[in-house]
Each structure stands twice: as C-alpha cells, then as structure tokens.
Amino acid sequence: MSNTVHKGDLQIAANLYHLVQDEILPGTGIEAEAFWAGFGRLVHELAPLNRALLQRRDQLQAELDEWYQSHPERPWSQVEYQAFLERTGYLVPEGDDFTIGTSNVDDEIARVAGPQLVVPVSNARFALNAANARWGSLYDALYGTDAIDEQHGCERSGAFNPLRAGRVIEWTQSLLDQSVPLAAGSHASVSAYRVVESNGQRRLEALLSNGDCTGLQQPEQFAGVGGEQDDIILLRHHDLHIELHIDREHTIGQLSPAGVKDVVLESALSTIQDCEDSVAAVDADDKVGVYRNWLGLMKGDLSETFTKNGRQHTRTLAPDRSYRDPDGNPFILPGRSLLLVRNVGHLMTTDAILDNQGNEIPEGIMDGVITSLCALHDLQSGQPRNSRCGSVYIVKPKMHGPEEVAFTNRLFDRVEDLLGLARHTLKVGVMDEERRTTVNLKECIRAVKDRLVFINTGFLDRTGDEIHTSMAAGPVMPKEWNKDQPWLNAYEDGNLDIGLACGLQGKAQVGKGMWAKPDEMAQMLATKQVHPLAGASCAWVPSPTAATLHATHYHQVSVPVRQQQLRQRERARLEEVLTPPLLATSLSVEQVQAELDNNAQGLLGYVVRWVDQGVGCSKVLDISGTGLMEDRATLRISSQLLANWLQHGVCTQEQLMETLQRMAAVVDVQNAADPAYRPMAPGFDGPAFQAACDLVFHGAEQPNGYTEPVLHARRRQRKAMDAVR
Numbered sequence: 001m002s003n004t005v006h007k008g009d010l011q012i013a014a015n016l017y018h019l020v021q022d023e024i025l026p027g028t029g030i031e032a033e034a035f036w037a038g039f040g041r042l043v044h045e046l047a048p049l050n051r052a053l054l055q056r057r058d059q060l061q062a063e064l065d066e067w068y069q070s071h072p073e074r075p076w077s078q079v080e081y082q083a084f085l086e087r088t089g090y091l092v093p094e095g096d097d098f099t100i101g102t103s104n105v106d107d108e109i110a111r112v113a114g115p116q117l118v119v120p121v122s123n124a125r126f127a128l129n130a131a132n133a134r135w136g137s138l139y140d141a142l143y144g145t146d147a148i149d150e151q152h153g154c155e156r157s158g159a160f161n162p163l164r165a166g167r168v169i170e171w172t173q174s175l176l177d178q179s180v181p182l183a184a185g186s187h188a189s190v191s192a193y194r195v196v197e198s199n200g201q202r203r204l205e206a207l208l209s210n211g212d213c214t215g216l217q218q219p220e221q222f223a224g225v226g227g228e229q230d231d232i233i234l235l236r237h238h239d240l241h242i243e244l245h246i247d248r249e250h251t252i253g254q255l256s257p258a259g260v261k262d263v264v265l266e267s268a269l270s271t272i273q274d275c276e277d278s279v280a281a282v283d284a285d286d287k288v289g290v291y292r293n294w295l296g297l298m299k300g301d302l303s304e305t306f307t308k309n310g311r312q313h314t315r316t317l318a319p320d321r322s323y324r325d326p327d328g329n330p331f332i333l334p335g336r337s338l339l340l341v342r343n344v345g346h347l348m349t350t351d352a353i354l355d356n357q358g359n360e361i362p363e364g365i366m367d368g369v370i371t372s373l374c375a376l377h378d379l380q381s382g383q384p385r386n387s388r389c390g391s392v393y394i395v396k397p398k399m400h401g402p403e404e405v406a407f408t409n410r411l412f413d414r415v416e417d418l419l420g421l422a423r424h425t426l427k428v429g430v431m432d433e434e435r436r437t438t439v440n441l442k443e444c445i446r447a448v449k450d451r452l453v454f455i456n457t458g459f460l461d462r463t464g465d466e467i468h469t470s471m472a473a474g475p476v477m478p479k480e481w482n483k484d485q486p487w488l489n490a491y492e493d494g495n496l497d498i499g500l501a502c503g504l505q506g507k508a509q510v511g512k513g514m515w516a517k518p519d520e521m522a523q524m525l526a527t528k529q530v531h532p533l534a535g536a537s538c539a540w541v542p543s544p545t546a547a548t549l550h551a552t553h554y555h556q557v558s559v560p561v562r563q564q565q566l567r568q569r570e571r572a573r574l575e576e577v578l579t580p581p582l583l584a585t586s587l588s589v590e591q592v593q594a595e596l597d598n599n600a601q602g603l604l605g606y607v608v609r610w611v612d613q614g615v616g617c618s619k620v621l622d623i624s625g626t627g628l629m630e631d632r633a634t635l636r637i638s639s640q641l642l643a644n645w646l647q648h649g650v651c652t653q654e655q656l657m658e659t660l661q662r663m664a665a666v667v668d669v670q671n672a673a674d675p676a677y678r679p680m681a682p683g684f685d686g687p688a689f690q691a692a693c694d695l696v697f698h699g700a701e702q703p704n705g706y707t708e709p710v711l712h713a714r715r716r717q718r719k720a721m722d723a724v725r
Ligand SMILES: CC(=O)SCCNC(=O)CCNC(=O)[C@H](O)C(C)(C)COP(=O)(O)OP(=O)(O)OC[C@H]1O[C@@H](n2cnc3c(N)ncnc32)[C@H](O)[C@@H]1OP(=O)(O)O
Pocket: 117, 118, 119, 120, 125, 126, 127, 129, 130, 274, 277, 278, 308, 458, 460, 461, 514, 518, 541, 542, 543, 544, 617, 618, 619, 628, 629, 630, 631, 633, 634
C-alpha cells in the first residue's frame, strides 16, 4: 500500500486515516492516539478468530460435499442426514427457552410495523432520499406507477391526466374508508373536513354531500392538525400516520369535493443504509466514500447537489414535522426514517488497513469500528437525532451459525469498550440468510440476546446458500421454482416461529425480504401484504415509492394481531428446511436454454455495471423484459445455479460460453444509450466479461458461493486499467 499512516500497530491508507482523524473523530470526545491504539488491539485480538471462523465454513462445506458424494441415493435418509449434520457441528443442540432482553429500542423497530427501505449508502442522492422517505405522497405513488392501470383513458404518459387522477383519488378514499372509516358514509362523499371544538377538545367532523355531518368511527384516530393554516389533518391507524392535505385552490384539490390535494402516508419507518450487497466498495477510496456518507447522515449535515430534468437540486435531510394535538398542544413527529447501517459480513478483508504483520484486516471489523464511531455524532447530538433511544443499529449479514453470531457480539463488546459506550448500545439485526443460521436460529438469537433488534429472512442470499451448500448433491431446480418449495416456506415460517418464541414481539423486528421488481408496483400491491399477514413487522422495499405503497398493507393488516394468532401454530419442520431444491424431473432442451439465457442475462447485466462503473445495485431486464433489482445476493443465485448445472452436466461448458457471449451482446444493446458503458462483445476480453466467466466456471469453488472475491478482484483490475489510460 502506498501512502499510508502507521498508528497503533496498524498501517492505514492515508485517505481513510484523514477521514477518521479530521472528520469523524472531532466532536466525539474520543482521543485520537487512544482510538488508534485501541483499534489496533481490537484487530489483533479478533482477526485470528475471524479467520478461524472462515476455515470452519470451508471445513463444514468439504464435509457436506463428501457426504453427498458418498450417499448417492435420492432421496436420502433424513435421519442419517441430520445425524451427520449434528456430528459435524453443522447442527448444534438447541438449549432452553429464553426471551431476548434488548432495551432502548426505538418504536419504529420495537413497536410499529411498517416498510423497511434499503439503499446503497455510497449514493448520497439516494441515501438522502431514503432517509427522507419516512413520508410519501400516496397520490404520487399511485399516479406515477402501474399501481393504477392505464386502461379506459387513464394513461400515465403526456400531460396531467384528470381521469387517472380521479382513479388515484378513488383508490385513496377506499384506503381511508378501510383504515380511518367515518361513523357514517364514505370519505368519497365528504364535501368538507372540519376540526370543531367541544368541551375544550377538538375533533374531526366530515360534512357529507347529502348535507349530513359525521365524524370518525373511532374519534381517537384524529391525531391533530398541521400546516400554516391547519390545512393538514393528521390521522393515525395501527400507529402509522396519515396526513390529509387540504387545498381547494390546487388543481388536484379541485378534483375532490373535500379539496384534498394529497394524502401523505408515513412510509419507510426504518431504512437500512447499506455498506454491503448494494454497494461496490473495493478499496480505501471506495470505503471512504461509504463512511463519509454515513457520517453525514449521523451528523445530520449530508447534502447532495444534482441536476434533474434540467434543474439543479440540493437535497438535505428533512426536518421533523410539527403538529398540534386535539388539545391544542404542539408536538412533532420524526421527519426521517430511523436509520440502520448494514456492515459487511465476516468474509472479506481490506487493504485499507493492514495489521502488524502486513495482513489485510477483516473488512467487517473495520466497518464495525468506523460505522459505530460515526454514530457517536448521533448519540451525542441534540435534536433531531436518528435514535431517540440512544442506540446504534447495525445489520450484520451472511453469518453462518451461532459461533459467528457470538463473534459479532464480541466485536460489538470490544467496539463499545473502545468508544466508551454502555454495553449493548450497539444493536444488531441478524440477517437469517445462510442455511446454518436458519437451522440454528434459536442459538443464534441467544448469542446476541441483549442487543438483538431484528431477524430478517434474506431469502435471496439464502437461496444462493441453499444451492451452494448442496452443490454436490445434484442439479437444482430453475430459480423461480424455489418459490413453492418446502425448504423456502419452512425457512420463512420457522424464522417467525422462533422469533416469537424468543420474545421478539414488542422489542425487535421479525422482518421479511426484498420486493425485487422495482417497476411492478401493481403486482407488489396485490401480493406483498403476505408479509404482514405472515406476521412480519417489516419487509424490504427497493424504493421510496414502493415504501409508500407497501405502507398501505400495514393499514390493511394488524401485525400484532397476526403475531398473536400465529404464535399458536406448530413450529415449522426442520426436515423441510433441510430438503434442498434438487431437480426431480428432467427438463426439456428449451427449458434448459431459457433458464441459462435468463440467468446469464441478469448476471451479465449486473456484473458489467459493477466491474466497469462501480454500481452495486442495478435494475436489469430479465428475459421477459421485466426490470429486476439485482445485487450481490441475486448474483449469487444466478452464478451458483449456472455453476451447479455445469457441474452436473445439465449444460456443457461450450453451451454456457455460447450463452454468455450471446447474452453479453444483448446486454450491450440494452446499455447502448449509456455513454459510460463499455461493450463486452465482440472481444469478450474485458474484466467485466471475465468476472462473469469466473463466477460461473469457477462458481463451485467460491467460498459459500459468494461473489465478492471475484467482483472485487475484477473491479480493482478495471480501476487499475483506467488509472494508466
Ligand atoms: C438482497 C438484498 O440485499 S436487497 C438490498 C439491496 N438492494 C437495495 O438496496 C435496493 C436499492 N434500490 C436501488 O438501488 C434502485 O431502486 C434500483 C437500482 C433497484 C432501481 O434504480 P433506478 O432504476 O435507477 O431507479 P429509478 O430511476 O426507478 O428511480 C430513481 C429515483 O428513485 C430514487 N430511489 C430509487 N431507489 C431508491 C432507494 N432505495 N432509496 C432512495 N431513493 C431511491 C432515487 O433517489 C431517484 O430519485 P431522484 O431522482 O429524486 O434522486
């Protein structure tokens, strides 16, 4: 590493050192020399343990491979299989019942159910937008997406379409009728909302078009008024707020007799600012960008200036929102989503910091220390702050089993000691996205029982790990088939069953996964209520618009009630979780080719932007033309599936190479309008195409099927090539 600074037994890239020294440490009360010395001690204590955990992963995988090869019968005996898993320590004994003891958890996590947005923190414009996505216009979300169909003159294109706006208003009125119903009549018949006073208390009155006057069926749902002229009516349902914006002069306000120009929903209650799978950060420069944005969010001063539709915008963090309650007392609600930060997992090392032997340190350790250090600014700030309860929320991905979770707990203990934080100030969200965590979930929770704030089914990584774990067992099903497989359902159900049994209700989130079709909002509206119905207190969405639409599901379903109902059922069966999605039927030549084409197209479309442009999350067309959110987890699935089919002769090497080359040309055409894009065809010799080949042809050898090692190496190669140009 050129240009480094030696501190506390560590060799730190100069740009990272200066970020910490000049921008992060000042104002935290932490003394620089003590910080670096303590950081050095922490690294030298924990890095060897981290390395040992990775060796254990490899050892267990080798034992699994060997078992599958020596047990060729299909289906195999589940009794024998489980006995083997217990013998190797893959399955650990389950201990006594217990409940988590996490305290100081903000309501957005502990108590109120709602959408959870995820955003690459490396992109300041998106990261700010996400932080501000606590509130979203339902009218805009419905009007601007396919949530309202375009038939019968309701097209989205062109100038403002009053017919379409009418449909938006009807849809919204029906939501209001379900969630904040009137004592008589419908919100569609309201000609005026009025706040009236009787006995010193104000209540909401609705004047109907037939001249009748009514109120809310549950008057306590009226939470207050806001706006300069009390022109915002604040309602509350399932602890989620709804604002009715009244303006009879406004073009939209004129479309309804009550003059409602907008309905704004409390939307992304929480947001994960992601340093992991949606981010391409391969060196100290990139990590500095990631940390600086997180720092800005924690200090509250992040801003970004950009041009959109020919106009310059400067985006900053939204302020809190002010209202007066029915007694006339002023109060505020948070203007921003509660922010969590997703660190990287235990796998990768980074040359941004070297230890006293010149080894790269584990990137997850660096993330743990530096993202927590940044968060001191929030803990020590006045209002408004991120965590009103004084906690720091860190999401830890890709952990395999209880020992790895216990390691994270130890890391967080050490970081708290280093930063002078009270024990368990650092909270952890455990991604249940590796098979060894799923099958030992209760023990994983126990390992962080006093700092746990969520368990979330990351079904995308989990699918990739499912394929990799059983790579040697046989060919797997096409990826879409997994949706109906017993393993997936048992995994999803089991997560909730165990979460509730461990007392997460009221203290922590039980979360569900990402809606990965960012443009298919009608489909999301029609289907994603399955998450609150399944008892999830949050579920992931890819954009602020999706957050606003998904918020409507939490008005339709009461999550606490669902959780009470579901906790009575029998726990999901381990045998089902342990039944891999192996292909039991033979596929036609056309089915095989279609699956190869689809996976290759998605893989290449994602990888080319990652390697050549450093974009960690992209919308990529699948073979049917649907834009899909692709990140490293979806890449893990497609690359592992192709590697699996290659290994088991479902396709040949030549066929796969032909597919990759043909699809590279398709992806080139799809990106033709991007001036920064470098075509892969006809040479197929750039680092992006090479990365795709590595991921597929060497996919079976990748640790747990992860894509990071290949992506990082090829992105660094691209950066080096660009540097000498
Ligand atoms: C398996 C897992 O780990 S899932 C977790 C990782 N995934 C994510 O984090 C998903 C993040 N989402 C995204 O990056 C994007 O939504 C994509 C790539 C899926 C689609 O992006 P694009 O096609 O560029 O978005 P699109 O053009 O539709 O919209 C862009 C606008 O939406 C906003 N936007 C889109 N996604 C987000 C987001 N996640 N958070 C905040 N704002 C967002 C942008 O700020 C932009 O608005 P602006 O112009 O006012 O700034």
